[in-house]
Amino acid sequence: MTNNSENKPINSEAQLRNLQLELERKQKELIEKEREIERESQIAIQKIQKEIQQQEKELYKKHREFELKQHHLEQSIKQETKAKQIDLQIRQKQFERELKEKEFRLKEEIRRKEKELEFKRKLQEKQIPRIIEKAKLDVQRKQKELERLQKDLKRKQTELFRKQQDLRKKEHEVEAKLESRKERIPDRPFKQRGKYLQEETENWLVTYSDVITLLLTMFVFLFSMASFDKQKLIEIQNAINVSLLKKNEITVNEKLNKGEKIWGAVKKNMETIFSDFKLQNSVNLTSTEKGLKLELSNSALYDLGSAEIKPDMLPLLHKLVLLFKNFKNQNFIIDIEGHTDNIPISTNKFPSNWELSAARASNIVRYFITNGIDPRKLRASGYADSRPIAPNTDKNGNPIPENQAKNRRVVIYVEKPN
Numbered sequence: 542m543t544n545n546s547e548n549k550p551i552n553s554e555a556q557l558r559n560l561q562l563e564l565e566r567k568q569k570e571l572i573e574k575e576r577e578i579e580r581e582s583q584i585a586i587q588k589i590q591k592e593i594q595q596q597e598k599e600l601y602k603k604h605r606e607f608e609l610k611q612h613h614l615e616q617s618i619k620q621e622t623k624a625k626q627i628d629l630q631i632r633q634k635q636f637e638r639e640l641k642e643k644e645f646r647l648k649e650e651i652r653r654k655e656k657e658l659e660f661k662r663k664l665q666e667k668q669i670p671r672i673i674e675k676a677k678l679d680v681q682r683k684q685k686e687l688e689r690l691q692k693d694l695k696r697k698q699t700e701l702f703r704k705q706q707d708l709r710k711k712e713h714e715v716e717a718k719l720e721s722r723k724e725r726i727p728d729r730p731f732k733q734r735g736k737y738l739q740e741e742t743e744n745w746l747v748t749y750s751d752v753i754t755l756l757l758t759m760f761v762f763l764f765s766m767a768s769f770d771k772q773k774l775i776e777i778q779n780a781i782n783v784s785l786l787k788k789n790e791i792t793v794n795e796k797l798n799k800g801e802k803i804w805g806a807v808k809k810n811m812e813t814i815f816s817d818f819k820l821q822n823s824v825n826l827t828s829t830e831k832g833l834k835l836e837l838s839n840s841a842l843y844d845l846g847s848a849e850i851k852p853d854m855l856p857l858l859h860k861l862v863l864l865f866k867n868f869k870n871q872n873f874i875i876d877i878e879g880h881t882d883n884i885p886i887s888t889n890k891f892p893s894n895w896e897l898s899a900a901r902a903s904n905i906v907r908y909f910i911t912n913g914i915d916p917r918k919l920r921a922s923g924y925a926d927s928r929p930i931a932p933n934t935d936k937n938g939n940p941i942p943e944n945q946a947k948n949r950r951v952v953i954y955v956e957k958p959n
Contacts (some may be wrong), residue, residue: 808833810864835952836951846888858909875954879898879902880898881898882933882948894926
């Protein structure tokens with residue numbers, strides 16, 4: 542019994558030791574686990590710190606990139622605004638310069654028009670006494686001519702009356718002679734009496750000669766009014782010079798060739814002027830029997846519905862004026878024609894195309910006169926749409942714009958002397 546009781550405490554102490562050992566072991570395990578956990582937590586903390594540092598670096602890098610981009614954007618915006626300001630300043634200066642040029646051109650145009658008006662006024666003031674004097678001279682000349690015609694008429698009436706009296710006297714004398722003949726030769730046959738009567742009554746020859754003279758005058762007048770072939774006249778003149786006057790035949794032809802060379806030089810100078818102004822497409826220059834024919838499109842000279850010459854065309858007209866002034870043979874005529882299309886116009890200034898075409902031709906004539914061309918060498922005429930060079934409409938009556946543009950033109954004829 543004692544052995545059993547003694548064994549139990551011994552077992553309990555061993556269990557207690559085992560428990561203590563196990564407890565110590567578990568404590569060691571716990572401590573190791575705590576250390577391991579601390580180690581793992583430190584490693585995790587280090588990793589997190591490294592990640593945080595890396596993210597901070599990336600954040601800083603991105604922030605730096607953002608700052609650089611923002612700086613570049615600000616620089617580009619500043620450059621663009623500066624460039625736009627410079628461009629705006631340049632445009633403003635250009636606009637101011639163009640405005641000054643337009644103002645200067647406008648002032649020059651106003652001065653030129655004032656000079657033209659002053660010149661026209663002075664010219665008209667100079668021409669008015671001349672026109673009045675010329676009209677007075679014409680009236681005096683016509684009065685003298687009328688007086689001369691009245692005197693001639695009175696003289697012819699007196700001559701006619703005298704001739705009638707002479708004719709009556711001669712008729713009475715002839716009747717008296719016939720009566721005396723009848724009394725003296727009653728036995729002569731009828732034929733012989735007619736012979737004597739014919740010998741005594743030859744006064745009809747006076748009337749016959751008057752009729753022949755009148756016929757000759759009429760034929761001479763018709764001959765003077767007829768038109769002739771110039772080449773045939775030249776050939777006849779050469780034949781007369783060679784056969785009758787013993788002149789050299791080359792003289793007349795040399796004069797003609799010289800004239801043709803002069804007109805050829807004028808045409809070449811005109812072509813040079815138009816090529817200098819680059820108007821070959823708007824101008825048609827041709828040679829005719831009478832001289833030169835120059836066709837200018839209205840779009841080059843005038844605006845639509847206007848008769849004012851464009852300022853860009855004034856230098857061209859001035860060149861033509863200088864050419865006409867320097868022309869060696871000054872015996873020529875400049876005939877200017879204005880033409881329009883069939884589009885009607887109705888304004889206060891131009892009630893119809895007739896006034897518009899005439900005003901366009903007259904303005905060119907006025908410019909030529911203002912710049913020193915002799916007014917006696919100039920003619921102006923307006924034909925509206927009466928002389929088209931191409932049909933204005935098709936068969937259905939629809940307008941053809943290209944042909945209408947062709948028909949709007951100004952034609953300048955420079956005619957040779959007759």
